[in-house]
Amino acid sequence: MYQNPAPPSIVNMPSIVKTLRVVADPTGLAFLLLLRGEELSVAELQEILIMGQSTISTHLSQLKQASLVEDRRTGKNSLYRLSPANGTPIDQILSRAKNELPESGPDQASMRRVLRKRQDKCAAFSTP
Numbered sequence: 001m002y003q004n005p006a007p008p009s010i011v012n013m014p015s016i017v018k019t020l021r022v023v024a025d026p027t028g029l030a031f032l033l034l035l036r037g038e039e040l041s042v043a044e045l046q047e048i049l050i051m052g053q054s055t056i057s058t059h060l061s062q063l064k065q066a067s068l069v070e071d072r073r074t075g076k077n078s079l080y081r082l083s084p085a086n087g088t089p090i091d092q093i094l095s096r097a098k099n100e101l102p103e104s105g106p107d108q109a110s111m112r113r114v115l116r117k118r119q120d121k122c123a124a125f126s127t128p
Helices: 016-024 026-035 042-049 053-065 090-100 104-126
Strands: 069-074 077-082
Touching: 016 026, 016 053, 026 042, 026 053, 026 069, 026 077, 026 090, 026 104, 042 053, 042 077, 042 104, 053 069, 090 104
Parallel strands: none
Antiparallel strands: 069 077
16 A cells, blocks of 8 residues: 655654753753854853863754754854744743743853853954
8 A cells, every 4th residue: 555755844853752852951951042042162152051062062962963953164163053943832942941940041141251252352353
């Protein structure tokens, strides 16, 4: 008997279990909150979250496998950002998590400091 193949959107859809597992992890949630509004490098995430490079890379890999985060290369670095929501409730979850996670406020303050540092570094390169 002939069976219709699954639509491409279902074939490429990440496992709901992977997604829920990553979103349920407080560290994964912290990453998503930071990457929600800004592209950040591994080095910047290290400085913000005070974690080792291997831990950051592991979490980013899990977030990418769950299709929650995407990256792009810029020179020697990769910048990571939150993937477009595509109608998922992730944005609602992140909005609530921002208020419920006590470390969210300090993480956001650290991110602003790191972004100012990035701007200062860019400004130093552009002035003769």
